[in-house]
Each structure stands twice: as structure tokens, then as C-alpha cells.
Amino acid sequence: MLNRYREEYFINLNPIQAGGKTNSLIRKVATNFVDGYSICDYCAGALHRIEKPPVCKLIIDLAKFLGTDEVVLTHGAREGKFMVMNLLLDPGDVIIIDSNRHYSTYVATEGVKARVYEVPCTSYPYFEITPDAYEETIKEIIKKEGTSPKLALLTHVDGDYGNLTNALEISSICKKYEIPFLLNAAYTAGRMKVNAKELGVDFLVCSCHKSFGIPGPLGILGISEKYKDIFLKKSEKYPKKDISLLGCTSRSASTATLIETLPHLENRVENYEEEVEKARFFVERMESLGEIKQIGVKPKKHDLIRLETPFLYEMGLKHRKKGYFLYEELQDRGITGLTPGQTKWFKISTYGLTWKQVKYLVGAFEEIVHQETNNF
Numbered sequence: 001m002l003n004r005y006r007e008e009y010f011i012n013l014n015p016i017q018a019g020g021k022t023n024s025l026i027r028k029v030a031t032n033f034v035d036g037y038s039i040c041d042y043c044a045g046a047l048h049r050i051e052k053p054p055v056c057k058l059i060i061d062l063a064k065f066l067g068t069d070e071v072v073l074t075h076g077a078r079e080g081k082f083m084v085m086n087l088l089l090d091p092g093d094v095i096i097i098d099s100n101r102h103y104s105t106y107v108a109t110e111g112v113k114a115r116v117y118e119v120p121c122t123s124y125p126y127f128e129i130t131p132d133a134y135e136e137t138i139k140e141i142i143k144k145e146g147t148s149p150k151l152a153l154l155t156h157v158d159g160d161y162g163n164l165t166n167a168l169e170i171s172s173i174c175k176k177y178e179i180p181f182l183l184n185a186a187y188t189a190g191r192m193k194v195n196a197k198e199l200g201v202d203f204l205v206c207s208c209h210k211s212f213g214i215p216g217p218l219g220i221l222g223i224s225e226k227y228k229d230i231f232l233k234k235s236e237k238y239p240k241k242d243i244s245l246l247g248c249t250s251r252s253a254s255t256a257t258l259i260e261t262l263p264h265l266e267n268r269v270e271n272y273e274e275e276v277e278k279a280r281f282f283v284e285r286m287e288s289l290g291e292i293k294q295i296g297v298k299p300k301k302h303d304l305i306r307l308e309t310p311f312l313y314e315m316g317l318k319h320r321k322k323g324y325f326l327y328e329e330l331q332d333r334g335i336t337g338l339t340p341g342q343t344k345w346f347k348i349s350t351y352g353l354t355w356k357q358v359k360y361l362v363g364a365f366e367e368i369v370h371q372e373t374n375n376f
């Protein structure tokens with residue numbers, strides 16, 4: 001039988017997994033709805049209208065939680081992005097995206113055959129996407145193409161550096177040039193408060209398996225009133241079925257767990273500042289250990305941390321286990337989630353750890369650094 005014990009026996013630092021960890025309640029609900037199509041017991045033709053379990057209420061509550069006019073469930077953030085591009089862009093149309101975008105953003109643009117302009121980020125070590133650079137790129141597009149891009153996408157927090165972008169300022173710039181604005185909140189919504197209206201967002205995509213503490217696969221696409229008709233267009237032959245959703249999306253335990261978890265998320269996002277404090281504390285202590293440096297904007301405004309660690313690389317060169325020493329030393333201390341063998345730099349997240357765990361983590365790194373130096 002397949003088994004996985006990582007969350008039970010280890011402190012797991014893998015940033016893509018930190019916000020998707022489940023608790024016992026969510027695991028129970030997932031088990032209750034594990035059978036195929038079990039969400040459909042009382043379905044009258046559309047997933048989002050099911051009253052038992054209350055999927056229809058979930059849709060209303062999500063719209064309130066995210067500050068969007070309309071909400072549809074997708075299988076993930078990427079499906080939401082692809083849906084927006086597919087409905088708004090014709091082949092050859094221009095889209096503007098930030099250069100810190102997720103690979104799935106780029107792949108989606110290929111899927112719709114859009115032409116891409118990327119907003120450059122600032123140089124090493126910050127890699128920041130600034131509103132100025134965003135506006136400059138729009139101007140450059142207008143100059144070259146004679147018209148503004150058909151769609152603008154911004155990654156709210158990227159997965160390489162954990163940089164939080166200024167969505168509000170960039171959405172105002174897009175309004176000025178009348179460009180529909182899509183915010184990719186895969187790493188933010190569910191962790192911190194994200195309100196589409198307050199941020200001036202036309203389309204908001206979320207990843208529930210990344211940031212809502214549920215198994216997924218599940219995503220949310222928030223849509224502003226203005227675009228409602230394009231997105232919620234019904235089939236002529238089957239008038240209950242949304243064309244863009246091919247009728248229904250997530251027909252499994254994922255939707256049931258989202259219903260269960262949403263009320264708790266309202267509290268969870270209230271604790272975001274403390275999550276940021278943990279990340280800052282970790283960075284500060286790590287940087288005091290030696291030649292270790294946080295990459296990306298400082299101080300941290302998100303829990304995803306990228307560290308450049310030439311110091312650990314040097315240690316690995318002298319170690320009999322080479323670069324694997326770090327992974328193994330951490331594993332021996334009940335810590336996992338780094339890429340085995342990687343020592344020049346790594347990404348981790350402290351999201352959801354208790355202060356005691358964060359301090360234990362720092363202590364473990366201190367021990368590894370000192371012990372190894374003495375043991376060569």
C-alpha cells in the first residue's frame with residue numbers, strides 16, 4: 001500500500017506544500033467524499049448550484065471572502081489563467097506578464113497562441129517587479145504594436161523569490177491604459193487577505209491546494225461583473241451548463257473540503273503578519289550564521305524564502321557525503337523539504353510552523369554548521 005508520512009514525522013519546509021497541509025478535520029471530510037462523483041448526490045445539473053452539501057453557499061461565501069463579483073471553481077490556478085486567456089485572447093494577440101511568472105502562465109500563453117511581452121525585474125539580489133517597469137513595458141508595447149495589450153497578468157507573490165508585488169498600483173496603471181487585469185494569487189489568497197475589489201482586479205486566480213490547506217486539486221477564478229456574461233455563457237443545447245467550465249469542474253472531495261475549511265480561513269488570514277515575522281526571524285538568524293544571504297526584496301513580506309548559501313556549498317565540498325550532507329543532517333533532525341544535494345541556494349517556507357518549530361529549525365542549522373566545521 002502506498003504511504004506517505006512526511007507531514008506526521010517531519011517539519012516540511014517545501015514551499016509549495018506549506019500552505020496546502022491539511023488538518024484532521026479536513027482529512028475526515030476528504031475521506032467522506034472520496035468516492036467518485038460523491039459531491040453529486042443531490043445535483044440538479046450544475047456543480048455550483050448543489051445545495052447539499054452547500055456548494056451554492058460556498059460560491060457566495062467565496063465571492064465575499066475574495067471581494068469578487070462572480071466565482072467559479074477550477075482545477076487549479078493554471079486552469080483559471082488559461083480560461084481567462086482563452087476567452088479574452090485570439091491567436092496573435094498581445095499579453096503582458098511579469099518575468100517572475102510561474103511556468104504555467106507562460107505555457108497557458110502558448111496554449112492560446114498569444115504573443116508575450118515580459119516586464120523585466122530589477123537586478124540581483126532583489127529581482128523586484130516594479131510598477132514603473134510595468135508601465136514602461138506597456139508603453140513599449142504601444143509604441144511597437146500601435147495598441148495596448150489585450151490582457152495584463154501580474155504574479156502577486158512569485159515562487160522563486162517570494163516577492164510581494166504592488167498589485168494596487170499596477171492595476172491602476174492597467175486601468176489607465178484600459179487593459180483587463182488578471183492577478184495570480186496562487187501564493188497569497190488563503191494565506192493573506194486578498195480582496196479583488198480593493199486591489200482593482202478584474203480576474204483573480206487562486207490555488208486551493210497551494211494556499212487553502214486542502215488536498216485539491218482545486219482553484220478559484222474570481223471575475224468582475226463587467227466580464228460576467230463572457231465567462232458564464234451557457235450552452236444552447238444544455239442551458240444549465242456553463243460552456244467555459246464544460247458543465248462542471250471539481251467533482252470530488254476537493255470541493256467538499258473547501259466548504260469545510262472556508263470559515264477557518266477567515267481566521268487564518270488574520271494571522272498573516274505573524275507568519276511574516278517568523279520568516280523575518282528565520283532570515284535574520286540564518287544570515288548571522290556565515291556567508292548566507294536572502295535573495296529577493298528585503299525585509300520579507302511573504303513566507304517563501306530564498307537563501308543563497310555558498311558557505312554550505314563550501315562545506316559540502318569537504319564532506320564525504322558531498323552536497324547531500326545538508327539534506328541528510330536535516331533529515332536526521334526531523335526536517336525535510338529541501339532538494340537533496342542542493343547547497344548553493346535553496347527555497348523554504350516557514351508557513352504554519354509554530355514559533356517553537358521555527359526556533360528548533362534555526363537551532364538545527366546552527367548545530368549542522370558548527371558540528372560539521374569541527375568534524376572535518
Ligand SMILES: *Cc1c(COP(=O)(O)O)cnc(C)c1O
Pocket residue numbers: 016075076077078079101102104155157158159184186187206207208209210218219
Ligand atoms: C503554484 C503556482 C501556480 C500553479 O498553481 P496550480 O493551482 O497548481 O495550477 C501558479 N502560479 C504560481 C505563482 C504558483 O506559485
